[in-house]
Amino acid sequence: MREWKVAGGLLADERGLLLVANTRRNGSIDWTTPGGVVDAGESAIEALGREVTEETGLLVPDWERLCWTVSVEFIEMEMTLDVEVHLARSFSGSLIIDDPDGIVTAAEFVDRERMTDRLVGASPWVAEPLHDWMAGSWGEIRHYDYAAHGSRPSELRAERRDR
Numbered sequence: 001m002r003e004w005k006v007a008g009g010l011l012a013d014e015r016g017l018l019l020v021a022n023t024r025r026n027g028s029i030d031w032t033t034p035g036g037v038v039d040a041g042e043s044a045i046e047a048l049g050r051e052v053t054e055e056t057g058l059l060v061p062d063w064e065r066l067c068w069t070v071s072v073e074f075i076e077m078e079m080t081l082d083v084e085v086h087l088a089r090s091f092s093g094s095l096i097i098d099d100p101d102g103i104v105t106a107a108e109f110v111d112r113e114r115m116t117d118r119l120v121g122a123s124p125w126v127a128e129p130l131h132d133w134m135a136g137s138w139g140e141i142r143h144y145d146y147a148a149h150g151s152r153p154s155e156l157r158a159e160r161r162d163r
Helices: 043-057 112-118 124-135
Strands: 002-010 016-023 030-034 035-039 058-074 079-092 104-110 140-149 158-162
Touching: 002 016, 002 030, 002 043, 002 058, 016 043, 016 112, 016 124, 035 043, 043 058, 043 079, 043 104, 058 124, 079 124, 104 112, 112 124, 124 158
Parallel strands: 002 079, 058 140
Antiparallel strands: 002 035, 016 030, 016 104, 058 079, 140 158
16 A cells, blocks of 8 residues: 655735646646645655745745645555645745646636636545635634545546545
8 A cells, every 4th residue: 555645735815825737647737735745754844845945936934734634545546645734824935936846837826716717627635625725714623534436547536535
């Protein structure tokens, strides 16, 4: 069973919430919060700071709090994904896209209406928490749990298990 741990960051200001465009191997593009894989020996916060800077050029000196977690079990692919999403207390710098992995190809701050457009076709474990957050942020940590069926990313069907 392969296990992936990922951290995502909520960076928001008067322009909206920052989303990044991820270009996948098959050429498709999906929009998510900035962030990425937590490497061995790294905490989620350390990885998050590194990934946000690599992907966007922005610096986050302090993370306010953990907002939600996501667990996805990819049944046929024998893989799990655990995600932590943290809210930035503040950030600085200029938005510069220079992802060393070549995955993030664009970034923009989006309001609630444009969020809906950006998340069309997104995985439910990305879209549902973001839609919930944009509808009104919350104080407690929420958890989202999914089972995904299918043997290839393009075929995945996800069901939420924690309702």
